[in-house]
Amino acid sequence: MDITIVIPARYHSRRLPGKPLLDIRGTSLLERVWRIAGAVDGVSAVYIATDDRRIADHAAGFGGAALMTSAELATGTDRVRAALALMERRPDAVINLQGDAVLTPPWVVQALVDEFQADPAVGMVTAAVQCSWRQLAEIEAQKAQSPASGTLVTVDRFGRALYFSKAIIPYLRNRDFTVPPVLRHIGIYGYACDLLDRLADLPPSPLERAEQLEQLRALENGIPITVALVDYRGRTHGSVDSREDIALVESIIDREGELVLK
DSSP, X not given: OOEEEEEEEOSOOXXXXXGGGOEETTEEHHHHHHHHHHTOTTXXXXXXXXXXHXXXXXXXXXXXXXXXXXXXXXXXXXXXXXXXXXXXXXXXEEEXXXXXXXXXXXXXXXXXXXXXXXXXXXXXXXEEEEOOHHHHHHHHHHHHHOTTSSOEEEEOTTSXXXXXXXXXXXXXXXXXXXXXXXXXXXXXEEEEHHHHHHHHHSOOOHXXXXXXXXXXXXXXTTOOOEEEEOOOTTXXXXXXXXHHHHHHHHHHHHHHXXXXXX
């Protein structure tokens, strides 16, 4: 199966303009994510989909291949789809690796690739982490302060998503579990390219609009989503959403080491 990784990278972020070009310990955010993508096996190509020549020129400087897409695209998923139309050869599947996912380990991305390689019939795949009781307590405390932070997912016996929510699901009336049946969603997606075309042409769905979660459009239209359970192996999950996050990410890298060495 021909699988490509696309990294959507906008310049005009509302909260942090020029975010992909920001420096983290001597290497830009964008280059760090590109190097993560390059450490994944079974991928035919890695592209950076951008709306700004400054980002494309920066990518060329470290050897990245950039595709120029419209600045009018609303989401990273739209940008990935637009990038597919610009490729010389259309792949069978594409992984959308967000350009701020600087702490996403390569093996988490690898898990999505492996799902496609194991079963070419998979149409859409994402990732989740099994929560411990301690991690669940941390999520509960965080949501008491910021209810819309983080996303949870429930799955069926076959590893397919039942629902995604900003609420903690399932509601645990019974806590008699060694490990709580709570999965923290990791916002990385893989799509069979034909399915991505179909999904992008569907109108926003009611649950998607209510929770502000794009993936619910797929579930509401009967499109199954495979959920790959991943292990961060002691690494800290995180991304860069504000200027304050840069110092936090740098401190994590200092403490845990680089994910990918140059």
